[in-house]
Amino acid sequence: MAVPKPSKLPSSTSFLLKKLNVGSLTLILFLCILSYLLGLWQHGGPTSFPTATTTVVDVACVSYNNNTTLDFSTHHVAEFEAAKSVELIKSYPLCNVTYSEYTPCEDPKRSLKFNRRRLIYRERHCPEKEELLKCRVPAPHGYKNPFTWPKSRDLVWYANVPHKELTVEKAVQNWIRYEGDRFRFPGGGTMFPNGADAYIDDIGKLINLKDGSIRTAIDTGCGVASWGAYLLSRNIVTMSFAPRDTHEAQVQFALERGVPALIGVLASTRLPYPSRAFDMAHCSRCLIPWSQFGGIYLIEVDRVLRPGGYWILSGPPINWKKHWKGWQRTKKDLNDEQTAIENVAKRLCWKKMVEKDDIAIWQKPINHFNCKVNRKLTQNPPFCPAQDPDKAWYTKMEICLAHLPEVSNSQEIAEGKLAKWPERLNAIPPRISKGTLKGITPEAFEQNSELWKKRLSYYKTVNNQLGQAGRYRNVLDMNAHLGGFAAALIDDPVWVMNVVPVEVKINTLGVIYDRGLIGTYHNWCEAMSTYPRTYDLIHAHSVFTLYKDRCSMEDILLEMDRILRPEGSVIFRDDVDELVKVKKIINALNWNSQFVDHEDGPLEREKLLFAVKLYQTAPPDDHAGSKSS
Ligand SMILES: *C1O[C@H](CO)[C@@H](O)[C@H](O)[C@H]1NC(C)=O
Numbered sequence: 314m315a316v317p318k319p320s321k322l323p324s325s326t327s328f329l330l331k332k333l334n335v336g337s338l339t340l341i342l343f344l345c346i347l348s349y350l351l352g353l354w355q356h357g358g359p360t361s362f363p364t365a366t367t368t369v370v371d372v373a374c375v376s377y378n379n380n381t382t383l384d385f386s387t388h389h390v391a392e393f394e395a396a397k398s399v400e401l402i403k404s405y406p407l408c409n410v411t412y413s414e415y416t417p418c419e420d421p422k423r424s425l426k427f428n429r430r431r432l433i434y435r436e437r438h439c440p441e442k443e444e445l446l447k448c449r450v451p452a453p454h455g456y457k458n459p460f461t462w463p464k465s466r467d468l469v470w471y472a473n474v475p476h477k478e479l480t481v482e483k484a485v486q487n488w489i490r491y492e493g494d495r496f497r498f499p500g501g502g503t504m505f506p507n508g509a510d511a512y513i514d515d516i517g518k519l520i521n522l523k524d525g526s527i528r529t530a531i532d533t534g535c536g537v538a539s540w541g542a543y544l545l546s547r548n549i550v551t552m553s554f555a556p557r558d559t560h561e562a563q564v565q566f567a568l569e570r571g572v573p574a575l576i577g578v579l580a581s582t583r584l585p586y587p588s589r590a591f592d593m594a595h596c597s598r599c600l601i602p603w604s605q606f607g608g609i610y611l612i613e614v615d616r617v618l619r620p621g622g623y624w625i626l627s628g629p630p631i632n633w634k635k636h637w638k639g640w641q642r643t644k645k646d647l648n649d650e651q652t653a654i655e656n657v658a659k660r661l662c663w664k665k666m667v668e669k670d671d672i673a674i675w676q677k678p679i680n681h682f683n684c685k686v687n688r689k690l691t692q693n694p695p696f697c698p699a700q701d702p703d704k705a706w707y708t709k710m711e712i713c714l715a716h717l718p719e720v721s722n723s724q725e726i727a728e729g730k731l732a733k734w735p736e737r738l739n740a741i742p743p744r745i746s747k748g749t750l751k752g753i754t755p756e757a758f759e760q761n762s763e764l765w766k767k768r769l770s771y772y773k774t775v776n777n778q779l780g781q782a783g784r785y786r787n788v789l790d791m792n793a794h795l796g797g798f799a800a801a802l803i804d805d806p807v808w809v810m811n812v813v814p815v816e817v818k819i820n821t822l823g824v825i826y827d828r829g830l831i832g833t834y835h836n837w838c839e840a841m842s843t844y845p846r847t848y849d850l851i852h853a854h855s856v857f858t859l860y861k862d863r864c865s866m867e868d869i870l871l872e873m874d875r876i877l878r879p880e881g882s883v884i885f886r887d888d889v890d891e892l893v894k895v896k897k898i899i900n901a902l903n904w905n906s907q908f909v910d911h912e913d914g915p916l917e918r919e920k921l922l923f924a925v926k927l928y929q930t931a932p933p934d935d936h937a938g939s940k941s942s
């Protein structure tokens with residue numbers, strides 16, 4: 314697509330902006346005068362500047378106060394009006410409506426070029442730089458603000474995810490029903506004939522889901538994430554993932570329901586999480602070939618499971634004696650598969666805890682004390698050579714067992730015992746108390762928690778809808794560090810995806826999981842593994858300072874525009890120089906925004922920029938009739 318690109322700042326101006334990098338009002342005044350002079354010169358000079366120049370300088374002239382007049386309220390809950398098209402001189406056009414579900418790094422068209430073996434084609438394959446879109450991904454015509462949580466767990470607008478494929482394909486399984494303008498999720502699922510809640514109750518009879526020892530879970534091949542949705546009310550937070558489908562949009566449904574999810578697949582690279590992150594992993598008919606390829610996928614589950622963590626498997630081959638006919642497979646085939654899985658689990662030193670009816674549960678050992686001795690002879694799979702088990706960004710999976718931290722006896726939990734939820738949130742994470750993270754002391758951790766409590770209450774004075782039930786549900790922290798922002802939000806009806814960029818010096822994602830929060834690695838020079846319009850609130854702390862010399866600010870902001878809901882909000886927190894440039898681009902993205910001082914006053918170089926993406930959708934579809942019939 315050939316789409317006009319807004320012109321860049323003339324280099325002389327950006328040079329001046331760089332020089333004027335002190336946040337004091339005096340200098341801003343100086344900048345204003347300069348703009349005036351520049352303007353004079355522009356009118357008199359031989360070359361004519363693009364209008365963007367004046368825009369930038371205007372921005373610098375606004376006084377940084379905390380009296381924001383931004384409108385954070387939502388307007389398109391039940392009805393949809395024509396988009397107020399604010400005609401800007403410089404603006405990014407809407408992309409063709411065919412891009413309304415565009416996931417750049419999981420593009421079904423691009424993926425066809427890649428190896429189908431082991432589903433490698435469904436892993437992340439990002440576009441080249443010249444393929445990047447310079448337009449705004451549009452919401453489908455008729456898009457409405459989602460139902461508010463907890464209603465959204467059961468209801469999703471059809472207009473927002475116009476896909477009925479699942480209602481047909483999974484009709485028997487009762488995952489999802491289509492009812493006029495909306496979908497209803499009865500809480501069913503393949504293996505949950507009585508609903509996800511009853512299924513979780515069954516699991517709860519086998520392991521303790523109530524005492525706070527299980528807090529983080531991962532659902533591999535999650536469908537519409539009903540399992541994660543119903544665990545939330547039990548204070549267990551689940552990272553669900555499923556591959557991008559051509560039509561089914563399972564992960565899109567999960568996020569639209571207000572439940573954490575990412576696009577992902579177990580293929581050839583590690584899942585984007587640190588080692589020892591999850592207290593429980595789950596697969597219900599997830600179609601992952603656990604026993605194949607040397608058990609590599611179970612080995613990956615072992616890496617991300619905490620010492621003592623559980624692996625729950627339901628669906629084939631579990632309870633094949635009862636179900637084999639319905640699964641249309643031979644008894645021998647299913648028996649062989651189960652035997653193979655049991656063998657891999659044994660080689661990982663997992664203990665089979667229980668198999669009851671349709672559910673089987675294994676437990677990872679709390680340390681490798683005995684495992685090392687017992688496996689002396691077999692060594693299959695071997696322990697991994699000294700590599701970082703937390704490294705997981707395009708890192709190839711290998712058939713080797715990730716080391717656990719050393720212990721001195723068989724009763725000791727590798728790396729120490731975690732506090733139970735909710736104490737766990739503010740307890741010193743083992744990775745910090747054991748000194749595994751260079752440069753972060755327990756004192757620094759505690760100070761950081763206090764700092765973010767203070768910052769969040771300040772944010773709430775600027776945007777009083779923060780923390781109000783229903784306004785925001787899916788929150789993204791683009792540079793989460795120790796998860797302080799998410800921890801400060803813990804009493805609000807939101808969940809936070811904590812991103813630790815792969816470029817940061819200290820890998821803190823393990824600490825975030827130690828606290829009982831969830832998150833992922835990511836590189837913001839690329840698109841996130843999520844659908845458009847999946848986050849209601851984005852917090853971007855020092856993102857543009859971090860990526861300054863790495864990739865273009867424009868591309869990062871276009872990606873933020875893609876993943877932000879219409880009427881979603883962004884809190885930028887960054888150096889004033891970066892924010893001035895951000896402001897120019899988000900103006901062109903048709904967002905409203907306002908500068909706000911740092912909570913410690915106007916003399917800080919770090920500033921805040923609060924922004925709201927305006928409601929706009931694709932124009933009406935000419936073939937609307939065929940879609941909704
Ligand atoms: C922000 O506003 C409050 C009252 O609304 C005022 O007391 C405070 O001084 C203001 N802060 C700044 C930095 O202007």
Ligand SMILES: *[C@@H]1O[C@H](CO)[C@@H](O)[C@H](O)[C@H]1NC(C)=O
Pocket residue numbers: 380381382
């Ligand atoms: C904040 O701005 C609004 C609108 O510009 C104005 O009416 C109000 O008086 C201002 N409040 C303060 C405390 O400056």
Ligand SMILES: *[C@@H]1O[C@H](CO)[C@@H](O)[C@H](O)[C@H]1NC(C)=O
Pocket residue numbers: 409410411
């Ligand atoms: C959008 O893309 C489709 C398919 O590529 C094309 O047929 C249609 O003309 C495009 N619409 C616009 C407005 O460019």
